[in-house]
Amino acid sequence: MTKVHQYIFIFLASLLTFGCGEFYKLEKSTNWDELYEAANRYYDEGEHNKAIILYDRVLPVIKGSGKAELAEFNYAYAHFRTKRYIEAAEYFKTFFDTYNRSPLAEEALFMNAYSLYLDSPDFNLDQRSSREAVNAIQLFMNRFPESDSYERSITMIDDLQKRFEEKAFTESKMYYRLTEGLFPGDFYRACIVNFQNFAKSFPDSDYNEELAFKLVEVSTAYADRSVFDKKEERFEQALEFADDFEKKFPESEHLKDVSNIKSEAKAKLDDHYTIKEQYKARTAEAIRLREEEKKDQEDSEALKEEGN
Incomplete structure (x- = not known):
């Protein structure tokens, strides 16, 4: 050296x-x-x-x-x-609550929201903290609608909503996979409810077409595996889902598959109606024969009494 x-x-x-x-x-x-x-x-x-x-x-x-x-x-x-974002969010919110008339108040409230946004996890993790971030961003937007950071806040909201959408879609696919297991009944019901809730929560999602198609598949399979008394109601619901799909997605690549599923569901429903009518007829005939037998027995007993 x-x-x-x-x-x-x-x-x-x-x-x-x-x-x-x-x-x-x-x-x-x-x-x-x-x-x-x-x-x-x-x-x-x-x-x-x-x-x-x-x-x-x-x-x-x-x-x-x-x-x-x-x-x-x-x-x-x-x-x-x-990068201690949770602590930062808390301190920025405390600053805003304490000095809400300060020239720095707007920035503090935005930084409270931005800190929570940066701390929010990937879509495949628990999204509770992301929902806190959404609430904080919306509070800022409501409080400062003329802010230079307003457009940035909209972008943050959109990004978080996309994470919620991805999370919900992942959960939907999980339920769908579970219908292939040994005990699919509960998961069929869960799928149907989950897919419908997804469409309500994310009406503009690109995933709606795929889930609507799976809804037709799952509801038809559910009806097919149902006990006799539930088949009619569930096949009719599956056909409604198929009709809705054809109306909402007339250009879909799944349209032919939906049409085939719909035809099979109608055929099975018609078979169900036939069996149901046959069952009703057999039941009515059994009741008629039982009533006749009962009447014959009563008449026979009446004759015996008269003979005595």
């Missing part, structure tokens, strides 16, 4: 030691003005973790003073810059 390199190394080490020593002294200091200024300086220099530590010490002391507003705003942003 050359002497020049040695000097540079010693200089940098001195700066590091001085910096660490300075921060250590600040952590122990009770000079609140000095702490306040240092916290703001560290924040401005991008030393957000150090800023948070000092703000944690000074904020309870300066609370309610003229210095608190900027310190609390920086404190929230320091958490945001270090």
